[in-house]
Amino acid sequence: MRSTTLFLVIAVLLVGGLWGYGTYIAKPRPPHQRPTGTTSPGDRRVVKSDADWKKQLDRSAYTVLRENGTEWAGSSPLTDEHRPGTFVCAACHNPLFRSTAKFESGTGWPSFYAPILSNAVYTEPDGNRTEVRCAVCDGHLGHVFEDGPDPTGLRYCMNGVAMQFIPVGRKQIN
Ligand SMILES: [Zn+2]
Known part of the structure; x- marks a missing residue:
């Protein structure tokens, strides 16, 4: 009798868990809506389903770019990248x-005082912070603060895992 009860409890938990998992994967989030009037360089846009992003990005990049995650400070080699080149959206x-x-910046995150083009990224309020997103794919990149150096006074505090570094002279792969 007791083992039957135990079995039932386990069965209920299992079915409940699977049901929960099923509802989780069956409910894709709609693509992030850019603020009206947002532009991107060359009007380029990349819009994919959550499932396609998951296939393309590794777990940490997906968590930051598509789920607004933040990498651990000091975890990205891009923080100490000093070669001439371009940082592109991962x-x-x-x-x-x-x-x-x-x-x-000494924060442990790659920091910049300005984007390459003013419409390469766009910002949105995020509580008492200002979030920075890629203008082409809407991926979450990090936040921008007003304690940066000249000439802008801005500090774009980026997640390294959300970017790739293309050194001068190397062709972009993709
Ligand atoms: Zn992007």
Whole structure:
């Protein structure tokens, strides 16, 4: 009798778990809506389903770009990348920042004072912070703060895992 009860409890938990998992994967989130009037360089847009992003991106990049995650400070080799080149979006390869706009913020995240083009990224309020997203694929990149250096006074605090670095002279792969 007791083992039957135990079996029933386990069965209920199992079915409940599978049901929960099923509802989770069966409910794709709609693509992020850009603020009205947002533009992107060359009007380029990359819009994919959650399932396609999941296939393309590794887990940490997906968590940051598509689920607004934040990588651990100091975890990205791009924080210490000092070669001349371009930082592009890891999801859609939209050029985001030039190495010349990079500075040492001491935060443990790659930091820049300005994007490569003003419409390469767009911002949205995120509580008491300002979120930065890729203007081409809407991927979450990080946040921007007003304690940066000259000439803009801005600090684009980016997740390294949301970007790829293309050194000068190397052709972009993709
Ligand atoms: Zn992108």
